[in-house]
Amino acid sequence: MDSVFLHVDLDAFFASVEQLDHPEYRGKPVIVGGLPGDRRAVVSTASYEARKFGVHSAMPLVTAVKLCPQAVYVRGNYKRYSEKSHEVMSIFSDYSPEVTQISIDEAFIDITGTERLFGNPVDLAKKIKARVKTETGLSVSVGLATTMYLSKIASGLRKPNGLTVVPRGKEEDFMLSLPIEKVWGVGGKTLAHLKAAGFCTTRDIYEKSEALLISIFGQSSGSFLYNAVRGNKGMVFGGEAKNHSISSETTFEFDLTDRYAIDTALMSLSMDVLYRMHRENVRSRTVALKIRYEDFTTVSVQATTERPVMNADDMFARCQALFTKKYQEGKGIRLLGVSCDNVEDKSTPTQQEFFDFGDSKRAKVEEAIYAMEDRNPDLRVKKARLLQEE
DNA sequence: TCTGGGGTCCTAGGACCC
DNA sequence: TCTGGGGTCCTAGGACCC
Numbered sequence: 238m239d240s241v242f243l244h245v246d247l248d249a250f251f252a253s254v255e256q257l258d259h260p261e262y263r264g265k266p267v268i269v270g271g272l273p274g275d276r277r278a279v280v281s282t283a284s285y286e287a288r289k290f291g292v293h294s295a296m297p298l299v300t301a302v303k304l305c306p307q308a309v310y311v312r313g314n315y316k317r318y319s320e321k322s323h324e325v326m327s328i329f330s331d332y333s334p335e336v337t338q339i340s341i342d343e344a345f346i347d348i349t350g351t352e353r354l355f356g357n358p359v360d361l362a363k364k365i366k367a368r369v370k371t372e373t374g375l376s377v378s379v380g381l382a383t384t385m386y387l388s389k390i391a392s393g394l395r396k397p398n399g400l401t402v403v404p405r406g407k408e409e410d411f412m413l414s415l416p417i418e419k420v421w422g423v424g425g426k427t428l429a430h431l432k433a434a435g436f437c438t439t440r441d442i443y444e445k446s447e448a449l450l451i452s453i454f455g456q457s458s459g460s461f462l463y464n465a466v467r468g469n470k471g472m473v474f475g476g477e478a479k480n481h482s483i484s485s486e487t488t489f490e491f492d493l494t495d496r497y498a499i500d501t502a503l504m505s506l507s508m509d510v511l512y513r514m515h516r517e518n519v520r521s522r523t524v525a526l527k528i529r530y531e532d533f534t535t536v537s538v539q540a541t542t543e544r545p546v547m548n549a550d551d552m553f554a555r556c557q558a559l560f561t562k563k564y565q566e567g568k569g570i571r572l573l574g575v576s577c578d579n580v581e582d583k584s585t586p587t588q589q590e591f592f593d594f595g596d597s598k599r600a601k602v603e604e605a606i607y608a609m610e611d612r613n614p615d616l617r618v619k620k621a622r623l624l625q626e627e
Numbered sequence: 628t629c630t631g632g633g634g635t636c637c638t639a640g641g642a643c644c645c
Numbered sequence: 646t647c648t649g650g651g652g653t654c655c656t657a658g659g660a661c662c663c
Contacts, residue, residue, distance in 0.1 A: 250663095270631075279631045281663095294663080300628040340634090340663050424661050457637060458660090481634080488631060523655090533630070537657060574632085 239405065241358050243346040244380040244388035245365065247325065248397035250342035252284035254321050255311055257374045266290065266308035271298045273310055277488050277571070281313060285397060324373045332365065337385075343392075345385050362400055383408060387468055390421050408468030413440050420465055427458065439466045480581055483517070484525075485509040486574025492531045493570040503560060506575040507552040514577060515607045518584070520545040521577035524552065526559040529572035538563040539578065546577060547596040548603050 247253065251269040256262045266287030271278025278298040290305040301308070322341045329336045332355060335347035346365075348358060355361045362379045369377050380391025382403035391401040391411075403411045412420075417439055418428055434453055436442055442450065443466045451459030485506045493499050503526075514520065524546060525539035538559045546552050556575055 277629090277631075281631075295631080297628055297630055300630095303628075342663075422661070426660060455638080479635095484633070486632060525656095535658085539656065541655065572631090576634095 238349055240347070240349045240383055241351075242382060242385050242388040243348055243358070243362055243365070244382075244385065244392040245325075245329065245344055245346065245369075246378045246380075246392045246396075247322075247342040248376045248378055249282055249284050249288075250322075250375070251282040251313055251318055252287070253375055254314075254318055255309075256284065257321075258317070259309075262309050266292070266305050268292060268298075268301055268305070268308045268310050269313045270301075271310065271312055273298070273302045273306075275312075276490055321373060321375065325369055325375065325377075328365065328368050328372060332361065345388065359400070359402060366398070366400065382411075384468070386421065386465070387411065390415065390419060393419065403468075412466050412468045413438075413443060415439050417442075420462075422461060422465065427454070430454065442466045480579045482576050482578040483510055483513050483519075483521075483580055484574060484576030485513075486527060486572055488529070488572045489570070493573075494567070499560070499570065499573070500557065502573050503556045503575065504549075504553050506573060507556055508549050510575055510577055511546070511549050511552050511603075512607060514546075514580060515604065517580070518582065519580040520583050521580040522546070523578040524555045524559065525576045525578055526556055526563065527572070527574035527576070528560070528563060528570055529574075530565070531569035531571055533571070535572075536563060548599045550599065551596070552577075 252267040255267050255269060256265075264286065265284075266289075267284040268280055268287050269283075270281035275298055280292060280294055280296045280298060280301050282294060283292040283296075283301070287301075287305055287308050290308075292301045292305050292308070298310075302310075318341060326336065326338055326344060329344055329346050333346050333348050333351060335349075336344055337347075338344040348355070348361060351361065352358070355364070358381055362381050366377055366379060369375055376398045378392050378396045378399040378401075380388040380393070380401050380403070382388040382391050383405050387403045387408055391403050392399070394401045417423065417431060417437065420439065423431070431437075431442075442462050445463075447460060447463040450463050453459065454462060487502065487506065489502070493502065522543070522545050523539055523541040525537055527535065527537045529535045540555065540559060542555075546555065552575075
């Protein structure tokens, strides 16, 4: 069966939602990510009005304020964004059972073999764009191609509100006409590496053997590049759900050196991760800690134990131990992060003897607290330690 | 212009077992 | 006495994505 995929990308998603919810923002530059004065914030999304001033995602907010002081600045309302995301995604599922969401604002729709039902793919793409607009008020850019990988690249070429088609049989031509920095999976480092090795176009890559590319870029990147410029992507997204990770990190407004403040942050991060693990009904045996120092050097430590993390105290204790092991005394800390890796479903069997009596009792108390918080989101049951910080 | 927060995947080396 | 590989699990760091 000849496959057909759409990749749908919401345009300037967070900023567009703000403009939708606040009519007075429409037509104005809107910047989501922080308020002027937030020292270490970065731009999460800039509306197209703001992009005209050179503002873009990942830019330090301080820079954005200089380029576009008159913009509307908001920190962002992520709950609201995921609501709107759901609205959009549910429209997609009317056209295919095979919808693969890859982030809050984009998804692949496998429309292979739907022609009889919904008309030809281009018409279907237009129909979906129109429905999203009328039903949610948001605009999207769409790529249409024979593979997920190509549809993803295509959707990025005409924005906002675009539709880009890669005709069947033209996959290779499409890739060979593409500037190298548009190749999805090639980032800043690889781009520099490519340039340094004399590769300036996708054709430069195309003309080399896979063996040569592997010798320069390594097994995985070399063979990725070889296949990518041929439009060969057997690249599959959203395969089997594997054991993932849950993490939480914060960059501090000012660097930390005080151990009490550090512990407070570690406890808060621990509780956040544990709460989310509880909500996902998963457990983990691996706890990792990340430290970013004032000079931006970043280090990490992790430890895996036989027994899964039991409760917030356990998690906190593990984080403290990792911190003590890794911390270079005296250095200022700009970021702390905590994560549980390789989380697995709580329903997968485990040796019950791992749960000693005291631990399982404490875990049950925490479950009860979480349940309370779920019923009443405003109720924050926190450790006294954290309350002192308010 | 000093660089967020949430993730995924890859690499290379070491320990350990057969 | 010196010398094998393969497999699995773990760790630290890095690249990339939105």
